[in-house]
Amino acid sequence: MSQFWSQRTRELDPYTPGEQPKDTQYIKLNTNENPYPPSPKALAAIKAEASADLRLYSDPNSDDLKQAIAEFYNVEQAQVFVGNGSDEVLAHTFVALLKQNKPLLYPDISYSFYPVYSKLFGIDAKTIPLDQRFEINIDDYTVPNGGIIFPNPNAPTGIALPLEKIETMLQANPDSAVVVDEAYVDFGAETAISLINQYDNLLVIQTFSKSRSLAGLRVGFAVGNSNLIEGLERVKNSFNSYPLGRMDIAGAAASIRDVSYFQQTCQQIALTREQVSSKLSEMGFEVLPSSANFIFAKPCGVSAESLYLSLKEQGVLVRYFAYPRISDYLRITIGTDDEMQTFLQKIEGILA
Numbered sequence: 549m550s551q552f553w554s555q556r557t558r559e560l561d562p563y564t565p566g567e568q569p570k571d572t573q574y575i576k577l578n579t580n581e582n583p584y585p586p587s588p589k590a591l592a593a594i595k596a597e598a599s600a601d602l603r604l605y606s607d608p609n610s611d612d613l614k615q616a617i618a619e620f621y622n623v624e625q626a627q628v629f630v631g632n633g634s635d636e637v638l639a640h641t642f643v644a645l646l647k648q649n650k651p652l653l654y655p656d657i658s659y660s661f662y663p664v665y666s667k668l669f670g671i672d673a674k675t676i677p678l679d680q681r682f683e684i685n686i687d688d689y690t691v692p693n694g695g696i697i698f699p700n701p702n703a704p705t706g707i708a709l710p711l712e713k714i715e716t717m718l719q720a721n722p723d724s725a726v727v728v729d730e731a732y733v734d735f736g737a738e739t740a741i742s743l744i745n746q747y748d749n750l751l752v753i754q755t756f757s758k759s760r761s762l763a764g765l766r767v768g769f770a771v772g773n774s775n776l777i778e779g780l781e782r783v784k785n786s787f788n789s790y791p792l793g794r795m796d797i798a799g800a801a802a803s804i805r806d807v808s809y810f811q812q813t814c815q816q817i818a819l820t821r822e823q824v825s826s827k828l829s830e831m832g833f834e835v836l837p838s839s840a841n842f843i844f845a846k847p848c849g850v851s852a853e854s855l856y857l858s859l860k861e862q863g864v865l866v867r868y869f870a871y872p873r874i875s876d877y878l879r880i881t882i883g884t885d886d887e888m889q890t891f892l893q894k895i896e897g898i899l900a
């Protein structure tokens with residue numbers, strides 16, 4: 549605490565990212581990073597940008613990247629917004645669309661950045677409990693609100709909400725922005741981008757960090773009605789005109805244009821996820837049905853916290869949340885088949 553801190557700074561409750569240890573070589577199954585490298589085409593594009601041209605500012609509008617995203621999703625470039633990681637896109641969304649006179653709604657168990665942004669931007673938020681099965685019940689989102697946000701698939705549960713239910717929610721809330729955070733959608737859920745031309749209140753946010761193996765590049769994007777996008781651009785241009793560097797723009801554009809590499813790695817992760825889920829179920833774990841690149845599971849015969857600690861001691865990092873309702877569960881990121889083999893062997897050893 550410093551006397552120079554503003555009142556707002558004193559009151560903040562910052563987000564705590566998963567551990568990124570710099571000492572031991574861990575098998576990292578704790579921050580939902582992709583175990584496979586980025587597309588070789590993305591790496592080549594990034595290297596090509598490491599030139600004398602870095603003395604020049606990047607394109608403030610990231611037009612080539614927006615064009616590549618628009619082509620991939622068959623939307624207009626004016627329906628695409630890009631930012632420095634989807635966390636930044638989310639921050640601009642909170643300011644541009646979700647700070648209203650009525651409360652913002654999001655699930656009680658969800659991405660823990662939402663309460664952090666609500667506090668930072670002075671947004672009144674109301675959490676809506678997931679049901680007994682940790683699912684979003686759309687009927688609970690019909691109360692008066694100034695906006696709705698949720699991840700789909702949800703984090704850290706991995707459970708996906710079907711597109712028909714999202715559509716019902718959009719119809720029930722025509723006067724609120726409904727924001728779907730699709731950080732994990734490519735691993736097995738259906739994107740809501742197909743609905744943006746029908747619903748002017750829908751904003752879909754995605755990231756290159758998970759399904760495109762570019763967490764270290766920091767690129768995220770939003771797709772929605774051009775009026776929503778214009779609102780985001782107004783906030784972005786009041787904050788940072790050049791959120792993406794030359795290497796970010798080139799790498800992300802090459803990545804989204806490499807469709808076959810993307811599909812192949814996503815499929816592999818989904819396959820590994822199903823195999824690991826069955827193994828954990830056989831061991832007596834309660835495994836939630838995941839459509840993401842992680843599994844949320846309740847161990848059997850040992851507490852989640854002690855299993856987390858034992859695994860860490862043996863060089864495997866998973867994520868444990870000491871939060872209400874979920875402190876009996878671990879979130880396990882899907883790694884390579886070899887990494888998951890080691891993970892399962894360590895668990896067998898610990899439980900024996």
Ligand SMILES: *Cc1c(COP(=O)(O)O)cnc(C)c1O
Binds near residue numbers: 632766767
């Ligand atoms: C990882 C994640 C993000 C943020 O990703 P960026 O790396 O900032 O693009 C956003 N939402 C959810 C639910 C996430 O899990």
